[in-house]
Amino acid sequence: MKITDVETIWIGLPEVRLIADSTQQSLLVCIHTDEGIVGIGEAHTAPYIIKAIIESDSTGIVSQGIRSLLLGENPLEVERLWHKMYHYTSRHGRRGAVIHAISAVDMALWDILGKAAGLPVSTLLGGRYREEVKAYASVLMPDTPEEAGELAGKIRSRGFCAAKFGWETLGTDLAADICRVEAIRKAVGRDFDVMIDIGYGMEVNRAIKLAWALEDYDIRFLEEPLSPDDLEGFARLSEATSVPIATGEKETTRFGFLDLMERGRVGIIQPDIARAGGFTECRKIALLADLKGVELIPHCWSNDILVASTLHFLAARPQETYLEFCLLDSYNPIRQDMVCEPLRAVDGEVKVPTGPGLGVELNQEVVRKLKRD
Numbered sequence: 001m002k003i004t005d006v007e008t009i010w011i012g013l014p015e016v017r018l019i020a021d022s023t024q025q026s027l028l029v030c031i032h033t034d035e036g037i038v039g040i041g042e043a044h045t046a047p048y049i050i051k052a053i054i055e056s057d058s059t060g061i062v063s064q065g066i067r068s069l070l071l072g073e074n075p076l077e078v079e080r081l082w083h084k085m086y087h088y089t090s091r092h093g094r095r096g097a098v099i100h101a102i103s104a105v106d107m108a109l110w111d112i113l114g115k116a117a118g119l120p121v122s123t124l125l126g127g128r129y130r131e132e133v134k135a136y137a138s139v140l141m142p143d144t145p146e147e148a149g150e151l152a153g154k155i156r157s158r159g160f161c162a163a164k165f166g167w168e169t170l171g172t173d174l175a176a177d178i179c180r181v182e183a184i185r186k187a188v189g190r191d192f193d194v195m196i197d198i199g200y201g202m203e204v205n206r207a208i209k210l211a212w213a214l215e216d217y218d219i220r221f222l223e224e225p226l227s228p229d230d231l232e233g234f235a236r237l238s239e240a241t242s243v244p245i246a247t248g249e250k251e252t253t254r255f256g257f258l259d260l261m262e263r264g265r266v267g268i269i270q271p272d273i274a275r276a277g278g279f280t281e282c283r284k285i286a287l288l289a290d291l292k293g294v295e296l297i298p299h300c301w302s303n304d305i306l307v308a309s310t311l312h313f314l315a316a317r318p319q320e321t322y323l324e325f326c327l328l329d330s331y332n333p334i335r336q337d338m339v340c341e342p343l344r345a346v347d348g349e350v351k352v353p354t355g356p357g358l359g360v361e362l363n364q365e366v367v368r369k370l371k372r373d
């Protein structure tokens with residue numbers, strides 16, 4: 001089998017607002033082959049940049065365009081192709097956007113591998129330990145304790161047993177943060193996991209104060225309270241509190257995650273399969289986490305291409321853990337209708353797709369409507 005084209009599809013809502021919702025745009029990659037099999041992948045990041053990285057001319061041996069590196073290659077050789085892309089983009093790559101682009105390609109290659117074998121990706125990853133994955137509802141933190149409690153109650157009544165409240169004004173007023181967490185805990189009771197996601201960059205001493213205050217509310221984890229590069233801060237914070245500290249949605253490659261675990265000493269890492277390096281790299285990141293005794297709970301806040309990928313990845317992990325499941329109220333066709341059979345949470349669980357490859361197919365009508373140049 002040979003790769004005949006690497007197509008990039010930039011989709012976006014007609015109006016993209018600067019709010020804490022990165023599901024308003026997406027860059028899809030479709031890899032075409034001479035046998036008619038097409039693999040789909042997603043880079044969950046800035047679409048225009050990823051398009052350029054894939055379609056770019058080659059400007060030197062180790063600064064090549066990804067598309068040109070893949071044309072004519074055998075798509076089934078996923079590990080070799082990952083290394084080829086990593087090595088021959090190493091002057092402008094190795095971390096960040098280039099790894100996001102490699103993630104989308106790698107996802108599409110695994111989709112092809114599964115379709116060629118007639119098997120779901122989770123089977124190719126070693127086998128499924130479960131057919132459904134428990135999900136935590138991922139929402140934005142409301143402004144007031146009353147609204148926070150009400151939202152938490154609603155999530156619980158929909159059958160979820162865990163929820164993460166993130167971003168917005170969290171981290172700016174510690175007393176207000178604690179009031180909202182208290183209201184959430186009161187609304188859901190004790191047998192419910194509550195996670196808090198600051199989203200970025202508190203000063204470490206304030207983060208320690210917040211973590212100490214959260215200890216009274218049995219928080220499952222505190223996510224991204226510090227800058228992703230403040231590894232010394234993460235180590236100090238993790239040492240100072242019993243609340244597990246989670247981070248990693250902006251991190252890429254096993255090298256970045258090894259640093260987070262060894263220098264940052266975090267309790268939970270959160271690679272995003274559509275950013276950290278695809279299945280090929282996330283398997284290695286998972287192995288490192290297992291060796292270090294660090295929990296891995298992937299980041300997943302995007303459309304159903306990433307949700308399907310994350311489900312396959314989690315189904316093939318012996319350790320049972322949560323799928324992050326975005327539960328924003330507003331209708332968004334990218335998030336809710338990107339594939340023909342959307343992945344829904346029922347009683348707090350999401351079924352792992354059973355078809356070959358990722359087991360989801362693009363809803364071409366939605367793609368056509370939202371495609372941008």
Ligand SMILES: [Mg+2]
Pocket residue numbers: 166197199223224249
């Ligand atoms: Mg987050």
